[in-house]
Amino acid sequence: MWDYEKRLQYPVNIKTPNAKLAQYIISQYGGPDGEIGASMRYLSQRYASPYREVSALLTDIGTEELGHFEMVATIVHQLTRNLSMEEIEKSGLGPYYIDHTLGIWPQAAGGIPFNACEFQSKGDVITDLVEDLAAEQKARTTYDNILRVIDDPDVADPIRFLRQREIVHFQRFGEGLRRVQEDLDPKNFYQFNPGFDRCMK
């Protein structure tokens, strides 16, 4: 069960629209390394983790990612507020506008719709945590790429916050992986799957 808080995790107050930038940043809403993929990944993976600490990380980080999903949507929404038809066409937002007007829809920068194939839930806690570590780094790289094309400090500020969170999550998932490996045979971590084979712990 979840509660909604009627506030953003970090403030977003963009005064100048920029339709070009919105088309890049929407990738972190519904792209291959975006926030909805991150949230769905962690919230789906947690059931197969036989470690309370790892399930807690997946729950709390997956929940925080939903807050990031809302922040990215807010950035895209504010970047596309009050656009003229001319700005929409000139910026290349035309095809998106035809299908969604200025509604927020999860897609990658290249227009590919969000798809659950962006992530795995493998039912093996080592496999899943290694994917999660990579996912945080991929999102961090995407935010680095986005920061190179931003010149509005109102946009850069919340994007820097989101980038920083990827690094903290990477650290915590690394600790989760170490916790799992502590309980396993150091000569062969893969002897059995602690979430499937019955000889756990």
Add this chain to the structure above:
Amino acid sequence: MTCEQKKLLHEISILSFTVIELTLFLDSHPCNQEAMRHFDYYNRIKKEKCEEYANMFGPLTLNQAKGRSQEFLWTMQPWPWEGGCE
């Protein structure tokens, strides 16, 4: 949004961020006594600030929403994505 409301919301953001950071740390270090002490402290003052905010400006969560006023504030207070256009 008044200056006073912005200031209080900013304080809540900072406290809430601190609580999230401590939560994630405690997820991977559930026996760390020092982090639990910090968690209790910041979680308590976060709750107090949120109550103060709700009483002055309207609810941030449904738990804080009240039915007796001119209009249902949960519904009519600005949504979080409305910033930047004042």
